[in-house]
Structure formats: structure tokens, C-alpha cells
Amino acid sequence: MPELSDVDPQEQRADLVPQEKAVAPEEKPKDEPRREPRVRRLNIIGRRNVFFALSLLIIIPGIISMVSRGFLLGIDFAGGTEFTVKFASQPSVAQVENAVAADPLTSGGSVIQAGGSGYIIRAAPLTPQQQKLVEDHLTSRLGPMDLQQVLEVGGTIAGETIKFALLAVVLASVAILFLLAIRFHNVPGGWRAGFQFGGSALAALLHDVFLLTGIFSIIGKVLGFRIGEIDSLFVTAVLTVVGFSVHDTIVVFDRIRENLRVSQRLSFEQVVNLSIMQTAARSIITSFTVVLVLVAILIAGGTTLKGFALALLVGIVSGTYSSIFNAAPLLVVWRRLQPLR
Secondary structure: OOOOOOOOHHHHOOOOOOOOOOOOHHHOOOOOOOOOOOOOOOOOOOOHHHHHHHHHHHHHHHHHHHHHOOOOEOHHHHOEEEEEEEEOOOOOHHHHHHHHHHOOOOOOOEEEEOOOOEEEEEEOOOOHHHHHHHHHHHHHHHOOEEEEEEEEEOHHHHHHHHHHHHHHHHHHHHHHHHHHHHHOOOOOOHHHHHHHHHHHHHHHHHHHHHHHHHHHHHHHHHOOOHHHOEOHHHHHHHHHHHHHHHHHHHHHHHHHHHHHHHOOOOOHHHHHHHHHHHHHHHHHHHHHHHHHHHHHHHHHOOHHHHHHHHHHHHHHHHHHHHHHHHHHHHHHHHHHHOOOO
16 A cells, blocks of 8 residues: 655554564674564545545435335334234244235234244234234134233334434434543644544444444335344444444544644644554454354344344444544544634
8 A cells, every 4th residue: 555645654653563572682683684663554544535435335325215215114113013922833934924924914014933932923003803813813824822912012102212212312422422522622622623523423423323224224125124124122223333333433533632642743634544553453353353243143143133233233344434434534624624723
């Protein structure tokens, strides 16, 4: 990769650790040539428009899908009737799905295996009389069953759930903006600089939220996969991603703040680029360990956890990307548009 044109190679050295084992000066052979420490040269700030374009390329189709197609809503948000049953004959998932699809009252519903011979059957809102007809139909097709629970979620409750979910995301975003402004107000520029840091982190956070919701809109409504269903676990995943993304961004911003104090000869762009190089490896490795666990859950976990694991997987990968390639470059753009005096 080409080095920054306006930064001396000596100034681009980040996390410099000699590759060979440390040896006392008197023990080193005098004729051994001295090794130059490895230098990382990544002009991330200089290529920021490429990374911005890549983010837009991924986010825009999701926004179009959200506006035109909406979401595949689970029973938590859409309302409906949920049966929790246990069959004595221990039928397979395919047999239960065929029985549910054969009944006009439950056609289009979903079946989730709850362990062993237990199943969760979700359908459109049903009256008590219709629920009895569904129970009789399942008994005639699959044999005796133990009806453990019938849960009804009305449209009013579903609407309130949506409102509280959106309110939680908005309040978390505003709180993060002010907390970061307070944390970084002691950098050169005072409170104005603090809000630049907070605003850049908030923009990266919204990038992750829009990317995640857009992908789930495409998976659920365009592709028609149940794993893209929006339910209360999805909201939990979004809030978790919000916290994880901000944590990753703060790691980069903290290094920028430290380097601003000691690197008086470097411009702001050079300090930001150096800070990214110093923290990128740590952020990627940390996220990769979480990704491995989520992939394991996605492959081997239960049906109810697959959507949750996928949402976390997409959000954490997006959060790591946005912290390195969006948040810090956005800070540079903001500083150029509103230079501090």
C-alpha cells in the first residue's frame, strides 16, 4: 500500500515491536545488521470516499426495501395467536408444518421446534372458536397433544411494542451523543470538538442500524426467509449492536485524543490515520472472536436463536467496519467543514 504523501515514514510507525527477541547490547554480535521495525502504511483517510461509497452501496438497497416492502413482522409486532403444544407421537418438523399449512386458519403461519416433541405454532389472530378448530385439526392430523399455552397478541399491544422499541433506540442514540461529547470535550476545540466526536460516533451507529434493518427487510420480505423476521429478540440485537459499535468507536477515538496531545508536528488528518493503524488490529481480532461464537450458534443453535444470532453477526461485522472506515474519516470531514479556531 502506498504511504501517506505528507507523513514521513518515521511518523507512520504504529505499535512498533521488534520481531526478534530482546538481547542485551553486550550479547549482540557486533557485525549483525540492525533490523528496521515493521511499518504499517494504510492511507485510510486518503481513501475515505471509497469506504463511504461502499457503505452507501450496501445501505441504499436496504432502505429501498424498507420503504417499499417493509418488514416480515413476528407475532410480537404484527399480532396473532401462538400455540405451545407437545405431541405424544413426536412428529417431525416437516409433518407439523404440513398439518399447519393444510388448515386454512393457520395457513401461512410458522412452526418453531421448542425441543423434543414440543412446538410453537404461530398464526394470524384467531377467536376462541377458531382456536378450538385449530386444536381439533392438529389432533386429527398428528395425534393426541398437550396444549401448554395459547398466547394472543392484539394489534394495540403490537403497536405499543413498536413504539417502545423505536423509543429505546432513539434514547440510546441521544444518550450516547451527549456522553461522548462530555468524554471528548477536553480535546483541542472544547465542547465543539466534543460534539464532533459524538456526532461522528452517532453517524457510524446509525450506519449500523440502517444496514442491519435493511438486510433483514431484504431477507424477510424480498427473499421470504423466516430468519429475517422482526421480533423482540431482533430489537434486543439492535440495542446490543448499538452498544458494541460505540465501544469499538471509542477505542479509536481515545487513541486519537492521546495522539493529539503528543503529536504536535502532525496534522489532524495524519493523527487520525495513525490512530486507526494503531487500533485496527485490536478491533478486528476482538470482533472476530465474537463472530466465531455467533457463527456456531447460527449453525448449531435452535430455530428461535438463529434470527437473533444472524442479527448480532451482521451488526458486529458492520460495527467493526464503521468504527475503522466510517467514524474516524467522518470526524476528519466534519473538522474540515467546521474547522476549530
